[in-house]
């Protein structure tokens with residue numbers, strides 16, 4: 001398969017290594033200053049860039065009939081526009097805040113726990129995410145997905161806020177510590193105890209492998225998909 005990498009930073013380079021090991025060719029590796037490239041050389045594009053450019057990268061792929069996998073976080077105000085463009089062009093598109101198998105299992109565990117805790121109003125929920133110091137967005141896309149999972153299953157919460165608590169609000173704390181690939185913790189706390197679930201990424205390999213698997217999966221499909229479709233879970 002011929003793959004275009006849109007964003008050739010920490011994730012782009014990790015994806016390249018895994019894609020080559022799985023027998024694919026990297027036909028484009030696009031970074032900030034690369035403008036006039038031909039995306040149609042690729043069978044599929046994988047976007048791990050920056051929040052300000054992700055939507056343009058995705059639109060360019062959809063306008064040129066190239067299936068696109070996006071892992072960039074912090075651009076979701078334009079997600080519905082990407083969905084509408086994908087439908088209009090009969091294209092293929094996946095966004096996931098986290099492509100690792102472990103986190104996608106953790107997402108399901110989080111929803112199951114939230115459903116169980118919904119009746120137990122003596123427990124307050126809090127969430128913490130820790131990432132490396134170069135991260136541009138906060139809270140992380142994964143923390144937002146976890147909060148959305150709780151909101152969908154727990155009738156005590158209908159919104160989340162960064163560093164703020166309030167009625168029906170899930171407070172999310174974002175910490176930035178050098179070299180941390182990504183740690184997410186959900187806590188339910190009562191006066192007598194705490195229940196915590198946590199996912200700790202040890203490196204970026206899990207995110208990158210999931211993105212390559214999603215790229216292999218989406219070729220020759222039409223539609224807007226999620227990692228639950230790719231992994232057949234949820």
Ligand SMILES: NC(=O)C1=CN([C@@H]2O[C@H](COP(=O)(O)OP(=O)(O)OC[C@H]3O[C@@H](n4cnc5c(N)ncnc54)[C@H](OP(=O)(O)O)[C@@H]3O)[C@@H](O)[C@H]2O)C=CC1
Pocket residue numbers: 006007008009010011012030031032033048049050051053057070071072073074096097098099100134207
């Ligand atoms: N969904 C998931 O599983 C995961 C998502 N992420 C997300 O992926 C994104 C990238 O992460 P990471 O690789 O660590 O970040 P990096 O900063 O290491 O890489 C981002 C790259 O995008 C480049 N870039 C800037 N402008 C453009 C442009 N116009 N077109 C294409 N590329 C451009 C940057 O170039 P330059 O440095 O020259 O500006 C940089 O090389 C982030 O949003 C992060 O949150 C990360 C890990 C997992």
Ligand SMILES: O=C(O)C1=N[C@H](C(=O)O)C[C@H](O)C1
Pocket residue numbers: 073097098131135139140141142143181182183
């Ligand atoms: O920026 C990162 O590094 C990561 N970003 C994603 C997010 O915002 O959730 C996924 C992972 O946690 C690493």
